[in-house]
Amino acid sequence: MAGDDIVMIHGQRLALHGVDLPSADAVCTTSGGRKWPCGRHVREELARAAALDEVVCRPAERETAICRIGGIDIGALLVKEGLARASGDYQALEDRARAAKVGIWE
Numbered sequence: 001m002a003g004d005d006i007v008m009i010h011g012q013r014l015a016l017h018g019v020d021l022p023s024a025d026a027v028c029t030t031s032g033g034r035k036w037p038c039g040r041h042v043r044e045e046l047a048r049a050a051a052l053d054e055v056v057c058r059p060a061e062r063e064t065a066i067c068r069i070g071g072i073d074i075g076a077l078l079v080k081e082g083l084a085r086a087s088g089d090y091q092a093l094e095d096r097a098r099a100a101k102v103g104i105w106e
Contacts, residue, residue, distance in 0.1 A: 008065060017060035019075040020085040022104065030106040034058070042083045055098050082106070 006013050022028065026039030053070035060066045065072045078084040079093040082103020086094035096106045 014067060015064045016075045016078075016084075017064035018052055018066075018079055018089040019085045022084070023061070028064050028106075031101070038083070042078065045083065046078075049074070062066055 003093050003099055006015055020052035021042055022039040024039045024043060026077055029035050049069045051083075055069050055074075057065040057067040075084070076093060079086050079090040080097060082097040082100075082105045084103075097103060
């Protein structure tokens with residue numbers, strides 16, 4: 001990983017389309033007061049997923065890319081699991097994650 005919204009996948013620096021990632025050193029606090037390293041967690045999950053299957057990226061708008069691992073849209077998955085905020089196309093997924101209180105919305 002590199003930078004706050006830039007991910008390093010197989011040596012390529014990419015900004016994921018439609019997501020706003022927590023900074024690498026971000027610490028999130030649950031509604032119960034528990035602190036957890038959400039920024040590090042997101043990056044570890046991405047690295048694990050990228051090691052499991054081929055990452056395929058295609059350019060999107062404004063120097064971003066839509067990337068898929070095993071056919072699954074990484075940005076959509078991160079927002080759905082509450083590990084990133086939506087910055088566009090994935091707003092409905094963020095709304096559901098917030099309502100379910102998952103990830104950074106816990």
